Amino acid sequence: MRDDLADGHTEELEDAMCSLAASAGLCFAATFHESPAGDGTAFAELTAELRRADAHHVVVPSxxxxxxQTIPRDLLIAKLAHDAAARVWTIEDCSEVRTAS
Structure with missing residues (x-):
């Protein structure tokens, strides 16, 4: 979760991500917070934890x-799919948006 986009609604967004995970039969384990500086630390920690836990789903607000930006976003989604065979779900759509091949 990018804290700068949460706009003070972090708890509500986390509740919505937990609800989406539960409705999809997933276990919501943790929220990774990316700082406004956006240095990628949270993304790297997320990817490492997905591999460590052999987990394959990521839920984000949007x-x-x-x-x-679209191009970096697509690269990050592809990296999650490649490095951790992860699928990305959004509460924005309440749906799975990408599936790893």
């Missing part, structure tokens, strides 16, 4: 929480 794709903007991965990255603000």
């Amino acid at each position: 794709l903007d929480h991965l990255a603000g």
Whole structure:
């Protein structure tokens, strides 16, 4: 979750992500917070934890929480798929948006 986009609604967004995960039969384990500086630390920690836990799903409020621009966002989604065989879900759509091949 990008804290700068949460706009003071962090708890509500986390509740919505937990609800989406539960409705999809997933176990919501943790929220990774990316600082406004956006140095990628949270993304690296997320990827490492997905591999460590052999987990394959990421829930975000919207794709903007991965990255603000389309090309970097698509690269990050592809990296999650490649490095951790992860799928990305958004509460924005309440749906799965990408599936790893």
